[in-house]
Structure formats: structure tokens, C-alpha cells
Amino acid sequence: MPIFLNASNAEFETRFKSFLGMKREVSADVDATVSEIIDDVRENGDAALKKYTLKFDKLDYDETPMRVPQQELAEALKGVDDETIEALTLARDRIRSHHERQLPKDDLYTDPIGVELGSRWTAVEAVGLYVPGGTASYPSSVLMNAVPAVVAGVERIVMVVPSLGGALNPLVLAAAHLAGVTEVYRVGGAQAVAALAYGTETIEPVAKVVGPGNAYVAAAKRQVFGTIGIDMIAGPSEVLVVADKDNDPDWVAADLLAQAEHDSGAQSILITDNAAFGEAVSAAVERQLKALDRSEIATASWQDFGAIINVDDIYSDQTLKLINRIAAEHLELACENADTLAAKVRNAGAIFIGRHTPEVIGDYVGGSNHVLPTARSARFSSGLGVLDFMKRTSLLKLGPDQLRELGPAAIRLAEAEGLDAHGRSVSIRLNL
Amino acid sequence: MPIFLNASNAEFETRFKSFLGMKREVSADVDATVSEIIDDVRENGDAALKKYTLKFDKLDYDETPMRVPQQELAEALKGVDDETIEALTLARDRIRSHHERQLPKDDLYTDPIGVELGSRWTAVEAVGLYVPGGTASYPSSVLMNAVPAVVAGVERIVMVVPSLGGALNPLVLAAAHLAGVTEVYRVGGAQAVAALAYGTETIEPVAKVVGPGNAYVAAAKRQVFGTIGIDMIAGPSEVLVVADKDNDPDWVAADLLAQAEHDSGAQSILITDNAAFGEAVSAAVERQLKALDRSEIATASWQDFGAIINVDDIYSDQTLKLINRIAAEHLELACENADTLAAKVRNAGAIFIGRHTPEVIGDYVGGSNHVLPTARSARFSSGLGVLDFMKRTSLLKLGPDQLRELGPAAIRLAEAEGLDAHGRSVSIRLNL
CATH class of the missing domain: 3.40.50.1980 (Nitrogenase molybdenum iron protein domain)
Structure with missing residues (x-):
């Protein structure tokens, strides 16, 4: 049984917090x-x-x-x-x-x-x-x-x-x-x-x-x-699909399972504003699971970590906060105003916009990188990119005039910090 | 006694390697x-x-x-x-x-x-x-x-x-x-x-x-x-000064000591093409050490980790290689062709160009950041900057036409990788 959460329930915050804190990996002490x-x-x-x-x-x-x-x-x-x-x-x-x-x-x-x-x-x-x-x-x-x-x-x-x-x-x-x-x-x-x-x-x-x-x-x-x-130490993969009722439940179920088949610790989450649609997706998942080559892995992932979260309104600030708190590696927006919503999301490794952008395209041929921050680390880190293979060197060059202009402030701060050799290295050049 | 190395000596490579590998921190197991x-x-x-x-x-x-x-x-x-x-x-x-x-x-x-x-x-x-x-x-x-x-x-x-x-x-x-x-x-x-x-x-x-x-x-x-x-886990600070003979030895000595006074594990290195100049700097360091407030710390740093490396030619490829291998947190180029040399250096946290740019200016009022990669990590990382407080989200949006064009390749790769739920999430949208 996946986890069912309803954002209108009184105990939602408590349950959501414990959901966010779930450990999905056994880290062997090696x-x-x-x-x-x-x-x-x-x-x-x-x-x-x-x-x-x-x-x-x-x-x-x-x-x-x-x-x-x-x-x-x-x-x-x-x-x-x-x-x-x-x-x-x-x-x-x-x-x-x-x-x-x-x-x-x-x-x-x-x-x-x-x-x-x-x-x-x-x-x-x-x-x-x-x-x-x-x-x-x-x-x-x-x-x-x-x-x-x-x-x-x-x-x-x-x-x-x-x-x-x-x-x-x-x-x-x-x-x-x-x-x-x-x-x-x-x-x-x-x-x-x-x-x-x-x-x-x-x-x-x-x-x-x-x-x-x-x-x-x-x-x-x-x-x-x-x-x-x-690079980062990657954890199990995850997807968050935000979907309104105007989707084919089978499409959404297929996307959830594409993530689940990776690893029994993978996590697939659906946020929807329509409870009946959520149930239809859940049923479609159960159906599709049976036909998968990696059914055992995907079933374990869905049973242990899969989740369906019902919200009142996909586009509300409350839902946006949930999306940012989940900070998913992959975020799929299968909803009418996907562009507007995408522009507001702050924490996500990659966003897949609209009903015709299954996350799998990004795994292979989208062009963006599929090495992305897992386990909520999209709050503070980015997917792999060119900058990960480069480094930045600062350059600074003063002439005598610039040293005369900036030197005294440096000497003052060195003194305030009790570093007199710092001060000397400037003052000796200024004959101070 | 600081370490004296001569790049022309037969055993230089061995001694330089062990110099690079010196451990300057005691890491308590806490x-x-x-x-x-x-x-x-x-x-x-x-x-x-x-x-x-x-x-x-x-x-x-x-x-x-x-x-x-x-x-x-x-x-x-x-x-x-x-x-x-x-x-x-x-x-x-x-x-x-x-x-x-x-x-x-x-x-x-x-x-x-x-x-x-x-x-x-x-x-x-x-x-x-x-x-x-x-x-x-x-x-x-x-x-x-x-x-x-x-x-x-x-x-x-x-x-x-x-x-x-x-x-x-x-x-x-x-x-x-x-x-x-x-x-x-x-x-x-x-x-x-x-x-x-x-x-x-x-x-x-x-x-x-x-x-x-x-x-x-x-x-x-x-x-x-x-x-x-x-952020990075910073080690003790270090400076590498590359200086020709046309410097005031006292200026260079002051720069070496500004680094040494930070920590007994700090490291100050001079590369010069003039042995007499190197000796003059060494003598100036000894003189200045006596007058410092933090003389004890600076003396320990200079005695244990300080180094003077003699090279034939500051501008040779051989010297450039040494500079890049040291990959200093701070690199001061106090030499005639400092700009040309700066343009060729690949591994350094920050470069201070010319005789009037003591590293201390960068500590305080230069404008660039003084949080820089230590312990040779300038080979693969950068100083602190704005990007360390931001993260990048990838965006991807396909319509039906684009999915038809890219989908088959994604399905092919999913099949090659044995991930059939991946393939299904695309094929179900293409009625394949």
C-alpha cells in the first residue's frame, strides 16, 4: 500500500513531516x-x-x-x-x-x-x-x-x-x-x-x-x-508528478513506475487535486505493475515509498510549499497551467513541463543532465553540469596608487583582528 | 629551518613530491x-x-x-x-x-x-x-x-x-x-x-x-x-610567492609571514630564480619574525612548513608545472612579467599580480573572496562565491510533435538498458 495523504486533514503536517524524513536506503557501515x-x-x-x-x-x-x-x-x-x-x-x-x-x-x-x-x-x-x-x-x-x-x-x-x-x-x-x-x-x-x-x-x-x-x-x-x-553521493531516485484530472491515469501511472523500477528504495509521489483521479492512477499502477520485467523492484518501491497526496488546489501557495519542501529530483507537471507553476517552483533538480514531457525523455535524449540532486538536496544543490568540471580563479592587481588608496583600510582591519604581520605586509610598501 | 629545494638537483622530484604530500594538520578523531x-x-x-x-x-x-x-x-x-x-x-x-x-x-x-x-x-x-x-x-x-x-x-x-x-x-x-x-x-x-x-x-x-x-x-x-x-572543509592557509631578484626582500618576507602568522600549520613558499635573493628573503624573515605579536605561531609555521624553491627560470614550463602542482590557495606573482605568467597558471585559488598587490589586500578590501581552496584543492574547486548560495534547475518541455521525434530513441535506449517501465512511459503516449 502506498501512502495516502490529504492536505486538508488535521494531522497532515505531522504525517507529511514524517513522510519527508523517511529513510530509503540502508547504508551499510563499510x-x-x-x-x-x-x-x-x-x-x-x-x-x-x-x-x-x-x-x-x-x-x-x-x-x-x-x-x-x-x-x-x-x-x-x-x-x-x-x-x-x-x-x-x-x-x-x-x-x-x-x-x-x-x-x-x-x-x-x-x-x-x-x-x-x-x-x-x-x-x-x-x-x-x-x-x-x-x-x-x-x-x-x-x-x-x-x-x-x-x-x-x-x-x-x-x-x-x-x-x-x-x-x-x-x-x-x-x-x-x-x-x-x-x-x-x-x-x-x-x-x-x-x-x-x-x-x-x-x-x-x-x-x-x-x-x-x-x-x-x-x-x-x-x-x-x-x-x-x-560529485554528490547520489541516493535512490525519486519523481514527484503533479497532475490534474485531465490526464490519462495510465500515462501518469507509467511515469510513476518508470521511477519505481530503478530501485526498491526509489520513490514515486503523485500530487493531485482530484481524489477520484488519484484512485484511478493507483489502480492503473497496480495493473501495470503485473506486466513489468522489473515488477518485484517496482512493487517494493511503490508499496514502501509510493505516495498519493490530495490537495484542494494544485496552484495554491500551500501546494507550492509542499512541492518546494519535497524538493524532488524529478518534478513532472502534468497540468493545465504547467508553465505558470514551473516558473514558481524553487526546489527541484529538473522540471518536466506538460503532459507530453515524461521524465524518461530527460533520462536519455532531452539534452539536460540526468545526474540530479536526490533526497531533498535540490534545496541546496544542482544537477551535474559543465561547472562541476571547472574551477574559478580570482585575479587581483593593484598598482602603487591603488595600494595607497586601499592599503590603510586593510591595515585598520588587520589591526582590529590582531594580525600585525598582515598589517606590515601592506604598511611596508607604503613606508608607513 | 624552512625547506630548501633546488629544481636542478637530481633528487628534486622525489623531494618535491614528499613536500607536496606533507600533512599540516592534526585531525583529531572526534x-x-x-x-x-x-x-x-x-x-x-x-x-x-x-x-x-x-x-x-x-x-x-x-x-x-x-x-x-x-x-x-x-x-x-x-x-x-x-x-x-x-x-x-x-x-x-x-x-x-x-x-x-x-x-x-x-x-x-x-x-x-x-x-x-x-x-x-x-x-x-x-x-x-x-x-x-x-x-x-x-x-x-x-x-x-x-x-x-x-x-x-x-x-x-x-x-x-x-x-x-x-x-x-x-x-x-x-x-x-x-x-x-x-x-x-x-x-x-x-x-x-x-x-x-x-x-x-x-x-x-x-x-x-x-x-x-x-x-x-x-x-x-x-x-x-x-x-x-x-561549503568546503578548509585546511590551514597557504601562500606561494613567485619573485624575481628585483624585489625588496623585506616586502616578500612580510608577505610570507602574513600567511605564517595565521596558524602553526600554515605554509609559506617562495619560488625564485635567484639563490642570493632567496637567502636575503630568508634572512629578512628571521629578522621580522622577532618583532611579531604572533611570533611563536609564525615561527612554528615557517620552521616546519616554510619553503624556498630555487628554479632556473621563473617563466619556464617547468616552473609553471610546479606552480600548478602546488595549486596554492594564494599565489603572489612579484615578478616583471607577472601578467603573462598569471594568464598561464591553471591551478590557484586566487592570483595576486605584481609587486604592489600583497595577498593581504585580498583578505580584506580587494573585493574578491578570501574563502579559497586550501591543501591543493584549487586543482578541482573554487573560492566561495554567489553560485555557492544558488542552485540550478533544469527545465524541459516537449509537445506531441517533439515527443514523436525524440521518443523512439528514448524507447530504444530504455530497452538497451533493460528498463521496460521507462520505455512504456514514452510508448504509451505514442500509442506504440
Whole structure:
């Protein structure tokens, strides 16, 4: 049974609060194990990678080398049917042209007193891209992570992927080729993250690592954070669909299930102003669930975390507040005044506007990124983009006149803060 | 004795690598204590804050309330001399006008096939600003953290500051008033961070917390990360000065010491192409050290972590590589062709160009932010700015025609990834 909430009920606020606070992941405590693996890789380099890969992936680098020869990426295209290659290429091109618009401009200027200052953006030199093994190995995620890095101007894009017995998913290799990945290694888990952070004889270190992974990978990313940069630690996916009664309940149900099939911890929420419509969607979900390949996962997600919230008015301030408090990774507005509502929403990773924009389009070929803030973190963070692969340097240049003008205030503040060497570094230049 | 390195020596690479890897902080393991404090605040709210504040700050909220009345901020100005208020106001105004240039533009457009898409920026609704107590309580840091938040459009800027026995630094309150802080509470440590993340009866929760703090504060920030956003975890400060022989050694020595006086873990590095000049700077440092108020701290920093690196040529590719590998928080270019060199540097938090731009100007009145990436993290991250207080939402809108055009590729990729509910959410709309 999904959760049914009614915003008019007296106990709604209490129930909604506990709904927002629901924990949807079991976070296994693997910190100690991960810390050992990282230390081992730092100390023993390739030898440690060899040991862990033999143990976890049943792969011996003496038989199949760690590095995937770059030409195998292009060759992987041969193993993929034309229609899929076309789809991947369309996705790549749309992601690229959308992300090119995110390239920041440098801002160098001279202020009224003659101080030259500004901000300059440069690409991170090298990034690592973690790709999970098995069924969670998605070619679309390779595109979404690698293309913005290429657009940013990152020179080395190093993909690591665990490969059971050495076998790799040709779709993932093909996507890596189309995206512009420059190096691929058969290595996964915490040991792969450690290698990216500290380097080994075979793998040169990178400055940042991105991409999803299991509990070990997430813990390793947290532990190396600071030594190198990391992207967000993504939680299970979620969608919030806001729908009026003029929708086909089957369309809305299909959208809720597209999210639910990802993970038993995924969450699908419907907000509607029509109780009968909500019931129709609920019935459609039950019907469609039976026919799904991943029925077991989707059922668990819907039963444990699915929710239908009835409101009086989709366009009221009260509903807008609920939407902003949920701060969904994906927000679908399947309602008449979707544009107006979209303009008012503040907290959402991505907004899908109107009845003909199922969230799935954004997963693949919309052009915007599908790596988005989960678990209410859209209140304070953004989806992956070009800026995640760049950094900003401040520039400041004073001549003697500007130093004479600004120096005394700096000396005053240094004194107020009790930092006399700070004051001296200015006063010595002004003969004060 | 500081470290002397010569880039022409055979063993330079080995010594430089170990120099880069030096640990300059003792990170006390306070995770377990912090975790208990956070749980306690989550469960018991104000009562827990009262208990910890009595214990750590010798302050009883029954005598001096936790919240500082907002009018006390304005009144604090009366306790500060005019010259300091003018200096703070100059700093505030210059920080504000520099950061206003960082405000991002929304990008909403229609692509060639009629898909409406784009990115929209909104401010984080509420942020917390941690201000340390005691001598590390700097009014300039209040400005540097709060002004970009105000510029971003953050409505609630909540400052927390520990106050031994209830006493607050009037300079910090004055800076908070000038910056536009909206709430101030007398509470510090892990308990303050927990209150900002989870809220109590008195403190409404925020979506992100920024600002420096001790080991407990840093551990608390790491632990609440995900529930709310955090800024970087700053390490000890550092400066790299690149200087040719045509400098006054005393000026350069003063700049090195302005960094060293911050913290015994701070690091001051000189790169020069003239060994005699390097020795002159070293002698000047020793001389100036004796006269400093914070001589003990600066001496420890210079003895343990200070470094003078001799290179053949300041403008060579080899030196540029060293500069980029050091990736200093602050980079001072006190050399003839400083502009040319600045344009080539890739990894630095901020660059101070020419002989009349001591780094200290950037600490106070330059206009750029003094919260900058430490410990080589300029390789992958930026100084604090307006974007840290905003987030980007992606927008996507298709009509029936666009869905017909893009839908089949999405269905193909969903099939390739084994996600049939994804495929259905598109095909059901296309009657496929």
C-alpha cells in the first residue's frame, strides 16, 4: 500500500513531516574495510589492485590486462545494432549542445579606482568516471558524466569499471567512445577510487571523481574527498508528478513506475487535486505493475515509498510549499497551467513541463543532465553540469596608487583582528 | 629551518613530491563524540543546546538568551571606532560589487525541433554561517561569507557563534549588521551545526551551512552533509610567492609571514630564480619574525612548513608545472612579467599580480573572496562565491510533435538498458 495523504486533514503536517524524513536506503557501515583498501592501494599500487580484482571480480590481470586498449572502444560499436548507436549518438549530441551553453565566461575588469580584478575559469586537468558493473552499468550514465567533462575541456577522462572475469558491456564501451573517454581500466570498488585519488604504476591520479556506485564506492569517495574532488553521493531516485484530472491515469501511472523500477528504495509521489483521479492512477499502477520485467523492484518501491497526496488546489501557495519542501529530483507537471507553476517552483533538480514531457525523455535524449540532486538536496544543490568540471580563479592587481588608496583600510582591519604581520605586509610598501 | 629545494638537483622530484604530500594538520578523531551531540540535538532540541552551551561556553540561556536581539547588531556599531567601521564598510561594498558580477543568468531557449529547455537559477532559501569564537573570530570572514549569500538572494542568513559566558565580539556583530545577517544565536560547536541542520524549538533549520570552525565543527559538517549542504572543509592557509631578484626582500618576507602568522600549520613558499635573493628573503624573515605579536605561531609555521624553491627560470614550463602542482590557495606573482605568467597558471585559488598587490589586500578590501581552496584543492574547486548560495534547475518541455521525434530513441535506449517501465512511459503516449 502506498501512502495516502490529504492536505486538508488535521494531522497532515505531522504525517507529511514524517513522510519527508523517511529513510530509503540502508547504508551499510563499510568505512573500516574501505579505509584498509585505500591504504593498501596507496602503499602497494598495482599489486593491491591485482589482488582485489582477482578476489572480487575473478579477473587476473596476467591474463586480461587492466587497461582496455583505446581501439577496443571504437571496435565496441561493431557489437551494437545501428538503431542503438543512432539513439546514443542523438543523446550525445543533444547533451553536448545543451551543456555547451553552460560554459562560463571569464570576467576581467578594471574598477573605478583602477584595480584590475576578475574571475577566470579553467577546466579540471583530469577526472575519473566510475561506472558500476552488472545491471547498473548504463550507457546513458556514461554520456551524462563524460560529455560535460569533454565540453568543459578536461584533457584526461579516465573511466573505471569492474568487469566480472574481464567481460565488459559493449554498450558502455560504445558510449565511452562516443562521449570521448580517453582511458578505460577494468577495476572497480573502493580500490578503483583509491587508484584514481592516489595513482598507481598503471593509473595516473586524477583531480576529481564522479559517477554512481555501491556502498563501498560511496564510502571511498567520502574518504578521498579533500585529496581529490567528488560529485554528490547520489541516493535512490525519486519523481514527484503533479497532475490534474485531465490526464490519462495510465500515462501518469507509467511515469510513476518508470521511477519505481530503478530501485526498491526509489520513490514515486503523485500530487493531485482530484481524489477520484488519484484512485484511478493507483489502480492503473497496480495493473501495470503485473506486466513489468522489473515488477518485484517496482512493487517494493511503490508499496514502501509510493505516495498519493490530495490537495484542494494544485496552484495554491500551500501546494507550492509542499512541492518546494519535497524538493524532488524529478518534478513532472502534468497540468493545465504547467508553465505558470514551473516558473514558481524553487526546489527541484529538473522540471518536466506538460503532459507530453515524461521524465524518461530527460533520462536519455532531452539534452539536460540526468545526474540530479536526490533526497531533498535540490534545496541546496544542482544537477551535474559543465561547472562541476571547472574551477574559478580570482585575479587581483593593484598598482602603487591603488595600494595607497586601499592599503590603510586593510591595515585598520588587520589591526582590529590582531594580525600585525598582515598589517606590515601592506604598511611596508607604503613606508608607513 | 624552512625547506630548501633546488629544481636542478637530481633528487628534486622525489623531494618535491614528499613536500607536496606533507600533512599540516592534526585531525583529531572526534567523530563519535560529534555523532552523539548531533543525535542529542535532533532528539532534544533546545534542551540539548542549553546543556552543551552551559558545559562548553559557561553560558546559561536562562540568564542570557540564545538569540541575540536583532537591534543589538546595529547597536554594536556604537562600540566600534569610526575608522574601523569605515574600513568594514569599504570592504563590504567592494565585496558586494565584485560578487554581483557573479550572478548567473537563466538560460531558457527553444531548440531547432521545438523542444523548450533551459536552466534556471534560484537562491538557497536559508543558510547558516558558523563563526568561531575567541581569537579566530574575524569580522572580515563574516563579510566574506555573508555578503555573497545576500547577493545571491538568500532570505535567511543565520549566524551561530559560541560566546564564552555570553560575551560577543562587537566587531563580529557590527560586520554581521553591515553584511545583512538576519538572525544571530549564541551557540557553537557541533551542537550549533546540528541545530542548523535539524532545527530546534528556537532555531529553524537551514538548507546549507558555511564558515570555518574547529575539528568538532568540521566533523559535524561532514556528518550533516547530505541532510543539508556544506561549503568546503578548509585546511590551514597557504601562500606561494613567485619573485624575481628585483624585489625588496623585506616586502616578500612580510608577505610570507602574513600567511605564517595565521596558524602553526600554515605554509609559506617562495619560488625564485635567484639563490642570493632567496637567502636575503630568508634572512629578512628571521629578522621580522622577532618583532611579531604572533611570533611563536609564525615561527612554528615557517620552521616546519616554510619553503624556498630555487628554479632556473621563473617563466619556464617547468616552473609553471610546479606552480600548478602546488595549486596554492594564494599565489603572489612579484615578478616583471607577472601578467603573462598569471594568464598561464591553471591551478590557484586566487592570483595576486605584481609587486604592489600583497595577498593581504585580498583578505580584506580587494573585493574578491578570501574563502579559497586550501591543501591543493584549487586543482578541482573554487573560492566561495554567489553560485555557492544558488542552485540550478533544469527545465524541459516537449509537445506531441517533439515527443514523436525524440521518443523512439528514448524507447530504444530504455530497452538497451533493460528498463521496460521507462520505455512504456514514452510508448504509451505514442500509442506504440
